[in-house]
Amino acid sequence: MRTPPSCPPAPPGRGAVLAGLGSYVPPRVLTNAELCGHRPIGDEWIRARIGAGSRRIADAEATVDLAVRAGRHALTAAGSAAADAVVLATLSPDRLCPAGAPEVAARLGLGQVPAFDLASGCSGFLYGLAVATSMIAAGTFDTVLLIASDVFSSFLDPDDWLMRAIFGDGAGAVVLRAGSAGEPGAIGPFDLGSDGAQADLLEIPGGGARARKRLAQAPDEEFSPYFRMDGPAVRKQAVVGMCDSVTRAVGRAGWSLGELDVLVAHQANQRILDGLAAELGLAPAQVLSHIETYGNAAAASVPVLLAQAAAAETLVPGQRVALTAYGAGLAWGSATLVWPEVRAVADDG
Structure with missing residues (x-):
């Protein structure tokens, strides 16, 4: 894999500082036993290969609904009722058009502030963090509310129990x-990268412009609306990719x-996660994990874990x-910070 171009650390001066955190997970718990039913492969197999014992599933709520709950909690934690801009990172938008972020801003009572969505797979929160940090460092805004929200269960084939075992x-x-x-609490330096030559390793092939154009020419062709992934191929690269990215970000921080x-x-x-600890020379306890209880919440996994921790x-x-994060795109990213005195509101549904 080609090494991404170097991104030097930002010079001393204005930066973006963590001021509050919030999270929300829906109340419905989907256990391995419920997921597997009478299949011969069950709880023990899933725990051994994925690490998940359960995950949270949104029933009546959609991506914007979850985003509003988490965003409100973050504003409360920051002691603020306002933000100058809203960024929503998601793999599972409620609609292809329009973006969900303006609706989030309106429902939070933030007025007609700039608001936009960002799609960068499971690395979306890291990319959003880089974008929000840059907007603040440039003096464009003084406060930014960044949310990562996914109801990824709605993009999973109901008959694909393995994908349903992974994601929440x-x-x-x-x-x-x-x-x-x-x-x-100042965010950065960052390390970001991508490899679009491997875009088909994680994808939702149906619903976009490419599938619509092809269907207009060949109506009998099928494009699945569900997520699919070459798990072994991604897993092999994810440990190396995140280790390299973390190493670069840590080095840029000095x-x-x-x-x-x-x-x-x-x-x-x-x-x-265990591979990351081993490769980076960290004790297992230094690599935070809640996958046993919440599974993989896509772009939301890092900020949910951050708020809970x-x-x-x-x-x-x-x-x-x-x-650090690694996912569809392929895209990856890492960032550093010294943890500040900061409040968090973690809503467990």
């Missing part, structure tokens, strides 16, 4: 404020891997923290 639903949000690039206290990684698979005081002020 949820939303996580952060409020970023203008501050000093050197203070605790840290060594030995100085890293906590890694918050995309909750794709417990085997991947902050609310539980698992994250302690002064810790050196790295964030």
Whole structure:
């Protein structure tokens, strides 16, 4: 895989600082036993290969609904009722058009602020974090509400029990404020990259312009509206890809891997998380995980875990923290921060 071009750390000055976190997961718990029914492959198999014992599934709620709940919690945690802009990262938009972020902003009572969606697979929160940080560092906005929300269960084939074993639903949000690039809670440096030559490893082939054009020419051709993934191929690359990305981000922060206290990684698979710990020389406890209870919440997995860890005081002020994700695109990203004094509201449904 080609090494992405170097992104030097931002110069000292204005930065984006973490000011509040929020998360929301729907109340319905889908256990392995319920998922598998009378199949010979059940709870033990799923736990051994994925690490999940259950996941949360949205029934009546959609992606914007979850986003509003998480966004409101983040604003409350930040002690604010306003934000200058809203960014929504999602793999599962409620509609192809329009974007969901303006509706989120309206329902949160934020007025006619700029609001837009961002699609970058399971790395969407990291990409959104980079975009929001850049908007604040440039002086365009003083506060940005970034939300990652996915009701990915609605894009899974009801008959594909393996995909349903992996994924769950949820939303996580952060409020970023203008501050000093050197203070605790300042986001960055970042490492971002992509490899579109492998776009077909994770995809939803139906519903977009390509499928619609093809169907107009060949009405009998079928394009599945459900997510599909070459799991083994992705798994092999995910550990190496995230390790390399974290190493670059940590180096740009001026840290060594030995100085890293906590890694918050995309909750794709417990085997991947264990591989990250081994490759980076971290103790298993340094790589946070909630996949056993919540599964893989797609783009929302990192911010949901962040908010839950902050609310539980698992994250302690002064810790050196790295964030990383890898997913459809292929796209990956990592970021660093020194954990600040910050509030979080984690809503467990």
